Amino acid sequence: MPASASPIARCFARSYAEARQKFLTAARQTGATLTEFPHPTQTGHEGETLAMDVAWVGADDARHVVLVTSGTHGAEGFCGSGAQVAMLGDTALHADCRAAGVALVLVHAVNPYGFSHLRRVNEENVDLNRNFMDFDAPLPQNAPYAEVAPFLLPPHWPPSGEDQAALMKIVAEKGMPWYQAAVSGGQYQDPGGLFFGGHKATWSNYTLRRILARFGAGRDTLRWIDIHTGLGPWGYGEPIYMGPDHADQIGKVRAIWGNSVTSIYDGSSTSSNLTGLAWMAVPQTLPAIDYAGIALEFGTLPLGEVLEALRGDHWLHRHPEADENQRTLIKQAVWRAFYGDADDWRDGVVAQVTEAVRRGAGI
Structure with missing residues (x-):
């Protein structure tokens, strides 16, 4: 970071290795209790753990928990990690919560492989936020x-004019919402x-459920904020309801985080209706807890550019011989596509995440 970088900017990193070090250092400095869940088989882009x-x-015996997760979609982790580091240094927030x-x-880096290798998916090309399924039941057809x-995913990248025209034709016929x-x-x-949602539960799926059980068991309430990027207007953190399609549950979440909370079920969200979402781990592991959750989705580029970036990345995954x-x-x-590399964006992320945490904590 340049010397003129804002204090908030110094909380953010430009690699997973740097982000992890900032997180661990900030946690130790504030006296947090740290627990590490190392990946059993994979290493990072720089060979790091x-x-x-x-x-x-x-307090160890706190009855109420606010959970903040970053990097569920690996490359989106730069945003959530920076917000987490900033919150670790926010002593006023700690005092009010206590x-x-x-x-x-x-929880830093739910998908550390994608975070380090700058992929949205994990080492198995699995989108973790589509992976929380009952894999003993028939999987949905899309x-x-x-x-x-x-x-x-054409044979060459960038796509030829002919390949791109074929895609644009079906998008024009069906519409962008259908395409998304x-x-x-x-x-x-x-x-x-x-x-791709996978054919079995991934390491991150299993480990996240372990974390929920370990830190949520015996508590009264759980408020979960999962930080994402890539949809919506620049720097705006859209609060997206994270729970079942039940009106009373949606009302409960809006009572906590406000009427600006959107939902994938009624079409109010920039997100489409999705399957296998991570929040489904809560009823699997903590069925009796009083739960409410949102995803905070921070906008970066227009949707078409984000989807093009993902197409390119998947093409590269299929073509390791690329120069x-x-x-x-x-x-x-x-x-x-997944990180707004500007001070106004970073400052806004930290402010909005902190406000969401305060609302989740009821302070």
């Missing part, structure tokens, strides 16, 4: 994805495709 790290800030009997639980899939839902809704048929120049261009597009 990968882990899901948990910082507990508050006075209210609330503990903060910050017929619209199968319809558009032949046009998404078809691509992003989650699919379980093509392991090498976009938004270094092409690899660099594709990864730069992913970086821009």
Whole structure:
């Protein structure tokens, strides 16, 4: 970071290794209890250890927990990590939470592999926020994805004019909302495709459920904020309801976080209706807890550019022989799609996440 960088900017990193070090250092400085869940098989882009790290800030016997997760979609972790580091240094927030009997639980890098390797998915090309399924039951069919899939990942990148025209033709015929839902809704048929939900629970899925059970068991309430990027207006953190399609539950979440909370179920969200979302781990592990949750989705680039970045990244995943120049261009597009590299964006992220935590804590 340049010397003129704002104090908030210094909380953010430009690699997973740097982000993890900032998080661990900030947690130790504030006296948080740290727990490390190292990845058993994978290493990072720089050969570094990968882990899901948990910082507990508050009394051991706190009855109420506010959980903040980052990096569920790896490359989106730069945003959430920076906000978590900033909150670890926010002593006023810690004092107010402690006075209210609330503990903060910050889970850093739910998908450390994607975070380090600048991919949205994990080491198995699985979108973790489509992976919380009952894999003993028949998996859903995404017929619209199968319809558009032949046009998404062409043999060459960038796509030829002919390939791009074919994709644009079906988008023009069906509409952008159809295209977004078809691509992003989650699919379980093509392991090498976009938004693949997997055929079994991943390490991150299993580990997140372990964390919920370990830190949530015996508590009275759990308020969960999962930080994401890539949809919506620049720097705006859209609060998206994270729970079942029940009117009373949605009303409860809006009572906590305000009427600006949107929902994938009624079309008010910039997100499409999705399958296999991570919040489903809560009823699986803590069925009796009083739960409410939101995703905070911070906008970066227009939707079309974000989807193009994801298409390029998946093309690269399928073509490891790509030259270094092409690899660099594709990864730069992913970086821009999921991180707003500007002080106004970072400042806004920290302010909005902190406000959401305060609302979740009832302070």
